[in-house]
Amino acid sequence: MFKSLKSLLSVSTIAFALAVTASSAGAQSPGGTIVITTTPEPATITNALSSAPTTAELATKIFDGLLEYDMDLNPIPSLAESWEVSEDGLSVTFNLRKGVVWHDGVPFTSADVQFSLLEVVKEYHPRGKGNLGPVTSIDTPDDYTVVLNLEHPYVPLMRGLSSLESPIIPKHIYAGTDFRNNEAVNKPIGTGPFKFVEWVKGSYIRLERNEDYWREGKPYLDSIVFRFIADSATRAAGLESGEIDVATFGTINPVEMRRLESLDGISIAVGGYEAISPVMLLELNNQRPPFDNKLVRQAVAYALDRQRIIDTVWYGFGKPAVGPISTFVAGSGAFTDEGIRDYAVDDRLEIAGKLLDEAGYPLKDGKRMSIIHDPAPFGEDWRRMGEVIKQQLGKVGIEVELRNRDYPSFVRAVHNEYDFDMSSSWYIGMADPTLGVQRNTWSKMINPEVPFGNSSGYKNPEVDRLWEAAQTEADPDKRNEYFHDLQRLLVEDSPLIWLMEMDLVAVQRDRVKDLITSPFGIRGGLYDTWVEK
Amino acid sequence: MLSNSAKPTLLRKILSTPTGAIGMALLTTVILLALFASVLFPEGPFEMVGAPFRPPFGEYLFGTDMLGRDIAAGIAYGARISLLVGAVATLVIVLLGTVVGGLAGYYGGWIDTAAMRVTEFFQTIPTFIGAIVIVAVLGPTLPNIIGAIAVVSWAPLARLVRAEVRSVKGREFVEACLSLGMGDMRILVVQILPNVLSTIVVAGSLMVATAILFEAGLSFLGLGDPNIMTWGFMIGAGRSAIRTAWWMVTIPGIAVLLTVLAINLIGDALNEALNPRAKR
Numbered sequence: 155m156f157k158s159l160k161s162l163l164s165v166s167t168i169a170f171a172l173a174v175t176a177s178s179a180g181a182q183s184p185g186g187t188i189v190i191t192t193t194p195e196p197a198t199i200t201n202a203l204s205s206a207p208t209t210a211e212l213a214t215k216i217f218d219g220l221l222e223y224d225m226d227l228n229p230i231p232s233l234a235e236s237w238e239v240s241e242d243g244l245s246v247t248f249n250l251r252k253g254v255v256w257h258d259g260v261p262f263t264s265a266d267v268q269f270s271l272l273e274v275v276k277e278y279h280p281r282g283k284g285n286l287g288p289v290t291s292i293d294t295p296d297d298y299t300v301v302l303n304l305e306h307p308y309v310p311l312m313r314g315l316s317s318l319e320s321p322i323i324p325k326h327i328y329a330g331t332d333f334r335n336n337e338a339v340n341k342p343i344g345t346g347p348f349k350f351v352e353w354v355k356g357s358y359i360r361l362e363r364n365e366d367y368w369r370e371g372k373p374y375l376d377s378i379v380f381r382f383i384a385d386s387a388t389r390a391a392g393l394e395s396g397e398i399d400v401a402t403f404g405t406i407n408p409v410e411m412r413r414l415e416s417l418d419g420i421s422i423a424v425g426g427y428e429a430i431s432p433v434m435l436l437e438l439n440n441q442r443p444p445f446d447n448k449l450v451r452q453a454v455a456y457a458l459d460r461q462r463i464i465d466t467v468w469y470g471f472g473k474p475a476v477g478p479i480s481t482f483v484a485g486s487g488a489f490t491d492e493g494i495r496d497y498a499v500d501d502r503l504e505i506a507g508k509l510l511d512e513a514g515y516p517l518k519d520g521k522r523m524s525i526i527h528d529p530a531p532f533g534e535d536w537r538r539m540g541e542v543i544k545q546q547l548g549k550v551g552i553e554v555e556l557r558n559r560d561y562p563s564f565v566r567a568v569h570n571e572y573d574f575d576m577s578s579s580w581y582i583g584m585a586d587p588t589l590g591v592q593r594n595t596w597s598k599m600i601n602p603e604v605p606f607g608n609s610s611g612y613k614n615p616e617v618d619r620l621w622e623a624a625q626t627e628a629d630p631d632k633r634n635e636y637f638h639d640l641q642r643l644l645v646e647d648s649p650l651i652w653l654m655e656m657d658l659v660a661v662q663r664d665r666v667k668d669l670i671t672s673p674f675g676i677r678g679g680l681y682d683t684w685v686e687k
Numbered sequence: 688m689l690s691n692s693a694k695p696t697l698l699r700k701i702l703s704t705p706t707g708a709i710g711m712a713l714l715t716t717v718i719l720l721a722l723f724a725s726v727l728f729p730e731g732p733f734e735m736v737g738a739p740f741r742p743p744f745g746e747y748l749f750g751t752d753m754l755g756r757d758i759a760a761g762i763a764y765g766a767r768i769s770l771l772v773g774a775v776a777t778l779v780i781v782l783l784g785t786v787v788g789g790l791a792g793y794y795g796g797w798i799d800t801a802a803m804r805v806t807e808f809f810q811t812i813p814t815f816i817g818a819i820v821i822v823a824v825l826g827p828t829l830p831n832i833i834g835a836i837a838v839v840s841w842a843p844l845a846r847l848v849r850a851e852v853r854s855v856k857g858r859e860f861v862e863a864c865l866s867l868g869m870g871d872m873r874i875l876v877v878q879i880l881p882n883v884l885s886t887i888v889v890a891g892s893l894m895v896a897t898a899i900l901f902e903a904g905l906s907f908l909g910l911g912d913p914n915i916m917t918w919g920f921m922i923g924a925g926r927s928a929i930r931t932a933w934w935m936v937t938i939p940g941i942a943v944l945l946t947v948l949a950i951n952l953i954g955d956a957l958n959e960a961l962n963p964r965a966k967r
Contacts, residue, residue: 386927407927409753466739466754534927537913542754544914545733556913558827 186685187377188399188666190676191389195356195382200339202270202323205280210318211402212380214677215361216257217321217344220248220267221312223429223673226485227585229312233262233322233345243307243628250298254368256324257343257350264294269325271302274333284589285314307628313486313585316429317346318677347373347681357382373681390414399666399685402676403427403658408469408535411661419664426675427658431482431583431590433475436543436651437568439575441611444523449513451648454576455497456506457550458543464654467539471659474498475652477645478591479637480583482655487630488587490638494645506550515551522551525575528568531561536578543578569605579606580656585673587637588624595644596621612649700960707956713949717942721766728760732916736760743934750934752925758934762942765918769899769946772833776898779837780844781891785880787841788848793856793875802845809842818901822910829912836901844890851883885961892954896947903943918943 192208201213220234229237234248254262276286288308293301304311314320322345327338342350347369348361359380363373381398383389383405390410392398394417406414414420438445438454445451460474473481476491483489499505507517515522525547529540537558544554554576559567568574584590593599597618599608617640624636645652660676662669665686672678701707720727730736735755736747743750749758791802821835855861856879864874905911906919907926918939925935 390930409928409931413931462735466735534909534924537909538754538924540913541733542735545735558909558913560823 182374182668182682182684183687184371184374184684185376186374186687187379188375188683188685189379189381189397190400190402191381191383191392191398191405192402193382193384193389193405198339199350199353199359200321200323200342201279201318202274202321203278203334203339210677212359212361213321213342213344214317214346214674215348215378215679216342216346216350217317217323218346218679219315219317219320219322221315222678223313223316223585225428225673227313227429227483227673228485229315232317233267234315239312243309244304246302246304246311248300248302250300251368252298254345255366256326256345257364258324258327260324260326262322262324262345263297264300265297266322266325267300268292268294269329270322271320274323274328275320278333279320281314281319281584281589284584285311285319306626308626309628309630309633310586310588310625314589316674317679318429318674319584347679348375348378351377367681369681373679374684375680378680386410393420393661393663396663399663400669400676401661403660404533406661408467408471411471411659412469414661421662421664423660423662423669423675424657426660426670426673426677427656428482428673429585430658430674430677431480431585432580432656432658433478433480433583433591434472434578434580434653434656435475435594436653437574437577437579437594437610438650439572439610440613440649441572442575444513444515444525445575445610447513448647449509450515450523451651452495452497453506453509453513453550454547454552455648455651456499456502456509457552458497458546458651458653460498460653462546463539463542467535467542468654468656471657472654473657475655477641477652478583478594478650479587479641480655482583483585483587486586487634488637490641492638493642495642497645503550510550510552517551520551521553524553524555526555526557528557528559528564528574528577530578530580531559531564539578565605569607569609570602572602572609572611577609578653581606587640588621592621592624595649610649612647614643614647614649617643617647697960701953701956704956704959706952707960710949710952710956713945714953717766717946717949718770720763721770724760724763724767728757728763730760732756732760732764734760740928740932742932743938749938750932752921752935753928753932758921758938761916761921762918762939764916765921765939765942766946768829768915768917769902769943772829772836772902773895773899773950776833776836776840776901777891777894779833780841780894780898781887783837783841784844785848785887788845789852789875789880789883791845792849792852793871793879795853799849803849806842806845809839810846812839814839815901815904818905819908819910822905827905827910827912829915832902832905832910832912835905836898840894840897840901844887844894847890848883848887851886852879855879855882889954889958889961892950892957896950896954899943899947899950 192211194208196206196208196212198204198209199212201210218233220232221229222232224230233251235251237246237248239246250264256262271286272292276282288305289302290305291303324343327343328336347364347367349364351360351362353359361378363376386407389401390406393401393414415422438451440446464470464472477494479489481489510522527540527543529536540556544556547554568577581594582590593607595612595617596608597613600611601607620636620640624633627633667684667686668682671682702711736757737751737755739751739753739755741747741751747757752758787802791799817839818835822831825831861878864878903919906917907923909923911917911920921939922936929936
């Protein structure tokens, strides 16, 4: 009782503080346009059919999901006003918002939800099976009620119903057509805060305020323009000159981001990636020597200086990862650092040396073994990281040869043929470990047909059992126990090297206010965002 | 031509011109740097020796790069690669060019026609793009890079040698050799080649500079061998930080500039020494 009272008090204090800052900064003034630069230009702008990052950045302004999430990743209302999970966890009832209309004026109903989730997102979205897999049918007792029927209890379901993961698209436009070739795919009609206006290929996409948006008085902005500029230096110059208001992560080199940050009128927009919880890792080939040996994998985990990698290669945009499940999901209780092997100890290099001795790789002429590292072909920063890793592993006698390859040959060798020793990559952990983290270490994800799964070929029956138990467990506390066990087991076994929790920060002009107000950040609806005049 | 007694005179001739002297001085510095790289910087060019982004002329002569690597070490080890690529690629180009050009020029007829069509084929490919394609397909390793540079650069030399051989072949002393019953190969190697050598040496010396630039260009584009420190690699890596740290790009850039300049100066001096009539 006392505890809840205290938390209530602190919540109201925060709310009060927020109200004070909001009023002292001047109320959100409506109007204005912001220009966002992102890269690459998306191929399509309907994210029900694609999981490409830039597709999502655009589509989340145009479409809504059933739910949104607060900063602790708890569900909050969106198109669904309220919901109820049945006691056995086998059905979820959503009460939909009334009076919502599509951008073309047609009323939004439960039929749209049934159609979108079951026929489009579950079938066509690359993460649809993960988010909605156990949903067997959807009932629509009336226009404003939907009931999702599940094969088994599935807690992750309630974390994957945002406009980013499961957007609701209009049935009256898509039903009975070839979805991918429907012309609405690139002239989308949604229920979201902004309407699509035009797309000048190779140049920009313009979105305009939805006057009939169901959130009263929102959005504040008149329009949002997404500009596509091929060169990173030009994007940085655009931000510097004020031509561009927001540059998403990856559009400007980290070193340039640090330079721009020091200029007047430009700052780093921290946050807004909690819901996708990105983690960078090294994949080790667990199916062949030397990384089929746990001692060697642990030695690598000890030998790497994560903080140095973060500071030099990534200019501080991240923090060392403890294990596969990141602190981003700490709010749900899935994260733990209790009983986890700590690889960042002071005598880590000595330990690494001992482990390698024990594994049968004694030091001969300053060298124990040679391996090949394929840095991810995602840009020069990844190559720099390869160079640092080469030096750091060289210190414990692991000689690393770097091999740079183009994207298609990289994916073929590493993710289809599993012909590699060590490779770098990153994954989005999503709001629930079952959705994002599981695929890297669950043995059922060893599939050469599907890249970026369990490419390291790691098989551990106990790990499989825990992942599978977490999929169907209805009790959140019990699931979190499973995740904590997984965390301990995986970090101890070290099949992959988790390097850092990535901060996918954006760079913004200071005239843009309230850019990051949700765990989706720029991948949210931006209906709270406004500009100072 | 380059007999023992002629060697000192040739060197003296080169050194007597101001361009030659400057060129030789610069090149000697680069060679010494390459030779003593591992003595000067025993920890190697990839070792992160200090804090990143240290400006030059402080704790480190040329500063450190974005990872804290000593740029001076990179320059010294990069000199090795530049010189190695320049020398080996030129050797391959000269060998290929001389063999193809010599045979085509000497025999004429269908051999000439066939050889010239092949060289034309190679000449129609834009050289740098050709090198990029070869390295991209075969993979970025040092032998592949040297091979790619040689493959795209030998054709002009072959045509040059062919033209020279043809003009020498028409001279009386060659006819005299023929009438004495000398074999084709002997005439070509012993009689004609020495008379063409000065042209080959001058053209070859300039090829060294081109090869170094090619290698730097390929590394700059990320097509260098990632396990080897080169000047082009340093420029390419430092490019993204150019607004924050000018020295990461500028210093290796100056190294490329001075080396290529030195070789061109020596080439000019060689040309004057070996073909005095050609210029005046």
